[in-house]
Amino acid sequence: MSEVTNEMMVRFKSRHENVTFARAVAVSFLMNLNLNLNVISEVKTLVSEAVTNAIIHGYKNVRTKDVEMHLSYDDKEIRIDVIDYGVGIPDLEKAKEPLFSTLPEEERAGLGFTIMEVFSDDFEIESTVNEGTKVHMVKRYEDSDLTYK
Numbered sequence: 001m002s003e004v005t006n007e008m009m010v011r012f013k014s015r016h017e018n019v020t021f022a023r024a025v026a027v028s029f030l031m032n033l034n035l036n037l038n039v040i041s042e043v044k045t046l047v048s049e050a051v052t053n054a055i056i057h058g059y060k061n062v063r064t065k066d067v068e069m070h071l072s073y074d075d076k077e078i079r080i081d082v083i084d085y086g087v088g089i090p091d092l093e094k095a096k097e098p099l100f101s102t103l104p105e106e107e108r109a110g111l112g113f114t115i116m117e118v119f120s121d122d123f124e125i126e127s128t129v130n131e132g133t134k135v136h137m138v139k140r141y142e143d144s145d146l147t148y149k
């Protein structure tokens, strides 16, 4: 990655309405890049999936915990980190498998990580049981992804 040109961090409570908030904050932060709508909507999906996981899995829907989102960008890529200090993931390989979910009874498809992997150019999960989870995603963009050149 070349030098970071801009970065921000936000911390919010583990409430479902904050999925919408996180998405909106990410879009606002990236507004100056003039990215086209496809890239923006993919970033929104990445943020939604990661923040939803932090709330429903990391914190088991307890609404008083803290979720952090870090965003940065340079002239080539956007980096997104979503962090929780919740239960952690015991088996990362299993968790990343398409259609694997520990909440199938709640009609979870088990596709969040698969979607994150597909929509990002670089995708890493760090997790420790009882300490929490950090999802790191990189989205590269090019001139053709910009609305104004």
Ligand SMILES: Nc1ncnc2c1ncn2[C@@H]1O[C@H](COP(=O)(O)OP(=O)(O)OP(=O)(O)O)[C@@H](O)[C@H]1O
Binding pocket: 049, 053, 054, 055, 057, 058, 059, 084, 086, 087, 088, 089, 095, 096, 100, 101, 102, 103, 107, 108, 109, 110, 111, 112, 113, 114, 133
């Ligand atoms: N932040 C997290 N903390 C703890 N466990 C997690 C976290 N994120 C994901 N997991 C675990 O990984 C599994 C797979 O996550 P993934 O997002 O792919 O599927 P899902 O959330 O179960 O279903 P979907 O995203 O399709 O609604 C989850 O079922 C859960 O067990």
Ligand SMILES: [Mg+2]
Binding pocket: 049, 052, 053, 111, 112, 113
């Ligand atoms: Mg999910």
